[in-house]
Amino acid sequence: MQNIIDINSIRFGYAATDWREAVNESGKLLVAAGKVEPQYIDAMIEMVEQHGAYMIVAPGVAMPHARAEQGVKETGISFLSLQEPITFPLKEQNPVSLLIGVAAIDSSQHLDAFGRIAALIANETEVKELITCTDVMKIFTLLNT
Amino acid sequence: MIKEILTISNPTGLHARPAGRFCEEAQKFKSNITIRRMDDEQTLNGKSVIHILTGKFACGSKVELACNGDDEVEAMDTLKSLLSTISD
Numbered sequence: 001m002q003n004i005i006d007i008n009s010i011r012f013g014y015a016a017t018d019w020r021e022a023v024n025e026s027g028k029l030l031v032a033a034g035k036v037e038p039q040y041i042d043a044m045i046e047m048v049e050q051h052g053a054y055m056i057v058a059p060g061v062a063m064p065h066a067r068a069e070q071g072v073k074e075t076g077i078s079f080l081s082l083q084e085p086i087t088f089p090l091k092e093q094n095p096v097s098l099l100i101g102v103a104a105i106d107s108s109q110h111l112d113a114f115g116r117i118a119a120l121i122a123n124e125t126e127v128k129e130l131i132t133c134t135d136v137m138k139i140f141t142l143l144n145t
Numbered sequence: 146m147i148k149e150i151l152t153i154s155n156p157t158g159l160h161a162r163p164a165g166r167f168c169e170e171a172q173k174f175k176s177n178i179t180i181r182r183m184d185d186e187q188t189l190n191g192k193s194v195i196h197i198l199t200g201k202f203a204c205g206s207k208v209e210l211a212c213n214g215d216d217e218v219e220a221m222d223t224l225k226s227l228l229s230t231i232s233d
Contacts, residue, residue, distance in 0.1 A: 054165035057194045063161060107157035111201045114161055118198035 002074075004113060005143040006033035009078040009101075012134045019053075019088045019096075020045055023064045026080045026101035035076035035103045043070035044101065053088030056096060058121045060131060062088065063114065065102035075109040077102050077117065079139050081131050097131045117143075146213035147221050150183065152205060155231045159202035161194070163231045168194045170227055176214025178224065183207040191224070 009029040016022035027041030043066030048055075055063045078101035085095035100117050104110035120142065121127050133139060155163050171178040171191045178191030182200055189196040191210070202208060210228070212220040 051162060055161050057161060057165075057198060065161070107160065108203060110160050111158050111203055114198045115201035118195045122195050122199065 003140075003144045004075065004116070005077050005079060005140060006035070007136060007140055009033040009035070009076065010136050010139050011079070012081045012136075013083045014080055015083045016086050019048065019086045022062075022080065022082060022086050022096070022099055023048065023101075026064050026078050026099040029078035029080060030076060030101050030103050033076055033078070035072065035074050035078075037071035037073065040066055040071035040103065043067070048088060053091045053094075056088060056091055056094050057114075057118065058127060059094065059124065060085070060096055060127055061098045061100065061121050062096045063100045063102055063117065065104070065110075068103075068105055068107075068110075072103045072105050075104045075113060077113055077143065079130075079143065081133070098127065146211055147217050148209055148211040149221060149225060150207055150209050151225060151228055152207050153202045154204065154229055155233060156204050157233065158204050158206070159197060159200070160233075161198065163233045164194050164197040166231065166233075167224065167227060168192055168197065170223055171220070174212070174214070174216050174220040174223075176212045176217045176220045178220060179211045179213075181209045181211075183209060 044064045080099045085097045179188040181188045
């Protein structure tokens, strides 16, 4: 099975000043791994602007994404932890420190990618460990299992 | 408690946005809300987006929705209707 996360898609402790910067970097990590075209990054930001931050799926964790036809080349995810939490519009009570960007080639792989990540972040202890992790190989192995 | 077996009709399944909408509605009720794929024993918390996403509910999946509490009838009506009309 092809790896869902690439080594080039993992970054820790990024200093984002706001949510747009954070989502932008999350998208750039997907571009770096060849999963999406650059325009997918704008689409990820637009998704938040149009539909709000529904993709904050667990305390501290957002999963920004856009639609397949907006520039996905291959299914993949990116892992971006932040130095300081940021907040999304209308969700100021839910600060985010971890962004897992998602690109999926079709709805089946979209559900599969979200399902796999959801299983990893279903409890707060695991989320804390992910947010403070600085071991690339650990994240690479964990997310590709 | 009331339970009903429903089919996920949203063409893209219960991905993040429809799952979020479902949870938002479910949280308005006092009743416990659970959802389970018919081919899986595990019941998932219908008020938690994360739990619902672990279910990977694709279009056409048959699920058992259960509502248990004082407002279970209203909850079932609302959530059943939502699941059959979500198109996202």
